[in-house]
Amino acid sequence: METLTFGKWKLTWLNGGVTHLDGGAMFGVVPKALWSKRYPVNDTNQIELRTDPILIQMGERNILIESGLGKGKLSDKQRRNFGATEESSVEEDLQKLGLTPEDIDTIIMTHLHFDHVCGLTKRDAAQNKYVSVFSNATIYASEIEWNEMRNPNIRSRNTYWEMNWQGIEEQVKTFQEEITILDGIKMIHTGGHSDGHAIIEMTQGEETLIHMADLMPTHAHSPSLWVLAYDDYPMASIEAKEKWIKEGIRRNAWFTFYHDAFYRAVKWNESYEIQEKIERKR
Template sequence: MKVGAFEIIALNGGQTQMDGGAIFGVVPKPLWSKKYPVNENNQVPLVTHPLLIRTGDKNIIIDTGIGRGKLSEKQIRNYGVTEESKIGEALAKQHLTVEDIDLVLMTHMHFDHATGLTDSEGKAIFPNAWHYVQQDEWHEFISPNIRSKATYWTQNRGTYESKLILFEDEIEPYPGIKMKHTGGHSFGHCIIEFQSEGEKAVHMADILSTTAHINPLWVTAYDDYPMQSIREKERLTRQYAAEGYWILFYHDVSHLAIKLTEDGKHIMSSIKRDE
């Protein structure tokens, strides 16, 4: 899809099948199963597809997928991994290599977003890119607590740290692209806004992980600060709907992007992943 001068392309960063109760939290299954697919093991399919943003003079990647060759057999089983990352192959289809990536923007550092930062030896997958991470998120990543250590993995540290840029509330790594701290899903979680030639889009990452999570009260059991997620969604989805933003997805198995009706409650138009 295009947003003004920005071309946005989903890259194959892998696919998982996570427990439905974890993804939809306290929402009863008879409700969420009407809005999102589920298998006989109560697992829901979630892609981990980074977004490639081609601006004309820069190549930017948002989040990095689950990597390749870094997950143990136990992790592959527990997270229902059906496919590991094929970032190199996906970039080749765009006549690019990992060396051509200029910026890596991380919405947060959970394993399903950050394992593709490095190879199994800790070498940066995108060696020439500046990597942007919210400061609180970074510090929790390198020193997780008893809960967060399950998803902030030391194996995802690596040589990219020599090209690391931290920020607090907001930063504009490229004209028209802003990273904004929201918290909620994690303390340092961020969203990313795009504006170009009068067109607008936003990547709300894991505070709006699938189209089934539009209701502000539907948050995952993985959210460390669920009331903050609800607070952000309540305000932002209505704003983005009213202002005509495309909402982009990293996890939704069917949708790359949607636009909401003005009241923020229903899908008005969509771009499917297979289109």
Template sequence: METLKIGNVSLTWLSGGVTNLDGGAMFGVVPKGLWSRKYPCNEKNQIELSTDPILIQMNGKNLLIESGIGKGKLTEKQLRNYGVTKESEVEGSLEKLGLTPDKIDYVLMTHLHFDHACGLTKLEDGNYVSTFPNAKIITSQVEWDEMRNPNIRSKNTYWKENWEAIEQQVLPFTEKWSLGPISMYHTGGHSDGHSILVIEDGGETVIHMADLMATHAHQNVLWVMAYDDYPMDSITAKQKWLPFALEKNAWFTFYHDAYYRAVKWGEDNQIVESIKKQS
């Protein structure tokens, strides 16, 4: 498991699953001739995407960024359509670190699409129960409201199986939520309630742009997904937060990237430092 440490904060990537989605959808209006140079695809035009939560450990607390794609929750059709080649192994990852799901204090959800939120619940004796029963689950109020009352477009990704069992654990916020060196900011864009995370400690910075920058290949401000509900809001948020992070020489961390866990970019937009995902 790969780890990044800044100040007194440790980040470790867990094994949360693997999907393979259409590259054209993941890069929107960007021509394949451009995006495929940065992120390869298979013969079906699919690109590999991890769904790997990040465990944050600080001040005796255990926090997760996202929850993984879950295990045993998707139908055969869903597994096929989403190109799932591996389901979640989060519990096994935690065990290797001497932890169990009940030791997670917070789960920080940038948004609640199924590929981020399926790991929040699991099946036990035919019923869905909370995977992290002692955790406070943090997400924006806008996201939480849409999760429970999706519109005609979003109902395909906001599922009751992922929220009914954890409803009492959710603590929604409006514009910003903070705990020590960690802050979540509501940005909108990919979803109306989408948020990002910023961690600042020991003179160093981590920024987790979530699905505003799903992979290292989405660094260009204009490269946003066809999946984005509000693409202009995604672009506006990237215009705001990219300069902030680059000025601070921040680490950019990823949930979906199949090749990099984290990168730093130089002034010429070249990767100058990285933590690569180990196969």
């Protein structure tokens, strides 16, 4: 498990599973001749995308960013369509760190698409329903996102699934424009990838860390115009990327990733050259 020391906090990437999605969809209108120079692609035009939650440990607090693919949540057809070749082992990774799911007190959900939220619930056969995996956690998401999760439209119903919100309703706390989770961690609504998408800004003294979530799912998505075909509001994605990537570079911030198969975190200079990096062990 890769780690990053950020001020007095420790970030650890847990194994949340892996998908392989169409490279063209992940880079939108950008020609393959350009994006394939930055991110490897297989012979069926798929790229590897992790779904690895980030554990933040700060004293007695244990916080998760996202929740992974979970276990047993995808059908055979979905595993094939999403190229899901590995399920989550978040609970096993927590155990290696001396923790259990009950020790997680806060979960920050940038949005609620299936590949981010499947790990929040599991099937309880005895009760014949889905129940919370992290029963003691407060789960944060934007109000727009939570509302659409439970009332998806004809497009979004393919990624907002009832089984992923059943069992956690009483744990969810929503916000509108922004919310301070605790001193040094702020969620900011951006829209773009989804209407309710949010990013995370962390500060420790003079240090800054920005988690752009699916506005910048991999290091290869740093150009502001390189947005996903999956984005519901691409111009909002571009606007948010223009603002926050430039702001992060100005502040010498770490940028962290949930989906990147190669880098966990990077720092760029003003020429978008990588100055520091944490590579994923493969």
